[in-house]
Amino acid sequence: MKGVYTWGAILVIVFASVVGDVLLARAMKQVGDVGALRRRVGLPAVVRRTLGNPNFLFGVIAMAVAFFSLLFALSWGDVSLVAPAAASLTFIGNAVAAKIFLHERVDRRRWIAASLVAAGVALLAG
Amino acid sequence: MNFRKYLVLAGVTVFAAAGDSMLSHGMKQTGSISLNHLQGVIFAILNPWVAIGILLLLAFFSTYMTALSWADLTYVLPATSLGYVLLALVARFLLHEHVSPLRWLGIALITGGVGFIAGGPELTEHPKAAELDDQRAVAATSSPLLSKDAGSRAPNGVRS
Numbered sequence: 001m002k003g004v005y006t007w008g009a010i011l012v013i014v015f016a017s018v019v020g021d022v023l024l025a026r027a028m029k030q031v032g033d034v035g036a037l038r039r040r041v042g043l044p045a046v047v048r049r050t051l052g053n054p055n056f057l058f059g060v061i062a063m064a065v066a067f068f069s070l071l072f073a074l075s076w077g078d079v080s081l082v083a084p085a086a087a088s089l090t091f092i093g094n095a096v097a098a099k100i101f102l103h104e105r106v107d108r109r110r111w112i113a114a115s116l117v118a119a120g121v122a123l124l125a126g
Numbered sequence: 127m128n129f130r131k132y133l134v135l136a137g138v139t140v141f142a143a144a145g146d147s148m149l150s151h152g153m154k155q156t157g158s159i160s161l162n163h164l165q166g167v168i169f170a171i172l173n174p175w176v177a178i179g180i181l182l183l184l185a186f187f188s189t190y191m192t193a194l195s196w197a198d199l200t201y202v203l204p205a206t207s208l209g210y211v212l213l214a215l216v217a218r219f220l221l222h223e224h225v226s227p228l229r230w231l232g233i234a235l236i237t238g239g240v241g242f243i244a245g246g247p248e249l250t251e252h253p254k255a256a257e258l259d260d261q262r263a264v265a266a267t268s269s270p271l272l273s274k275d276a277g278s279r280a281p282n283g284v285r286s
Contacts, residue, residue, distance in 0.1 A: 021199055021203070022199065024190075024191065024194060025194045025198075025199040025202075028191050028192075028194035028195040029194070029195065031195055032195060033195050033196045034191070034192045034195040034196070035130065035192065035195075035196070037195075050191065091203060091204070091207075094199060094200065094203055095200050098198065098199045098200045099200075102198070102199060103250065104198045104199065104200050104250045105250040105251075106200050107246070109242050109243065109245070109246045110200045110201070110204075110242075110243060110246070112239070112242050113204040113239040113240070113242040113243040114200065114203075114204055114239070115239075116235045116236065116238050116239030116242065117203075117204045117207045117235070117236050117239035117240070119232075119235050120207070120210070120231075120232040120233065120234070120235030120236035120237075120238075120239060121207065121210055121232070121236065122232070123228050123229060123231055123232030123235065124210050124211075124214055124229055124232035124233065124236070125210070
């Protein structure tokens with residue numbers, strides 16, 4: 001039964017961080033190339049534009065949910081399972097979500113990269 | 127990708143790894159915080175390691191946002207996963223901790239993954255193409271300044 005709770009927590013963490021990453025990536029694409037923008041309108045305007053973007057705010061909230069659910073899960077779950085499983089599944093989840101929601105071209109090169117990194121992170125964090 | 131962009135990606139990697147290590151070092155000094163004694167959080171922030179860790183994580187977040195403004199999520203995430211490798215190398219060579227063969231395999235896999243992504247384009251082309259179309263449309267209708275800009279960019283697009 002504890003296994004079910006642990007995997008449930010892992011899924012919540014992965015879901016929240018994938019939602020957060022996708023929203024933040026979308027927000028920053030809407031803001032535009034920060035380097036070029038800063039040269040044109042100045043840093044304060046770039047910061048205002050970023051903080052005023054609704055996707056950015058929801059992204060930060062999702063990241064906070066992911067962070068606190070990780071803390072919560074680590075306080076009663078098995079650290080050697082929760083940390084690597086969550087980190088590594090987030091890489092795979094992000095690749096799928098970026099393809100579907102951000103229409104990024106996730107070609108074979110990127111699938112291989114995401115899978116290798118996911119496997120490597122699982123081994124390192126474990 | 128120019129030098130400045132590689133520098134931003136290196137910033138994401140280093141700030142995340144350094145910030146996490148400082149924070150974890152500081153939190154081990156302050157001890158655990160319970161929900162009943164939330165004032166412990168304030169003491170934790172006063173710890174210099176925790177404070178530096180938070181500053182570094184803020185630097186991480188701003189470089190991460192900068193990278194996402196001109197590169198795909200599926201490019202930035204694998205590219206900056208070298209931070210995990212950095213942490214393992216710091217543990218091995220600065221802190222003289224034992225790194226097991228399985229962890230060395232993990233380091234090799236991540237490095238291989240980063241190698242795969244590094245040769246490819248950092249951005250899916252459609253937003254750029256749309257932007258260029260916008261510029262052409264604007265240039266065709268109005269400002270001479272913008273039309274000059276679009277004119278100088280168009281050959282680049284054709285060449286690549």
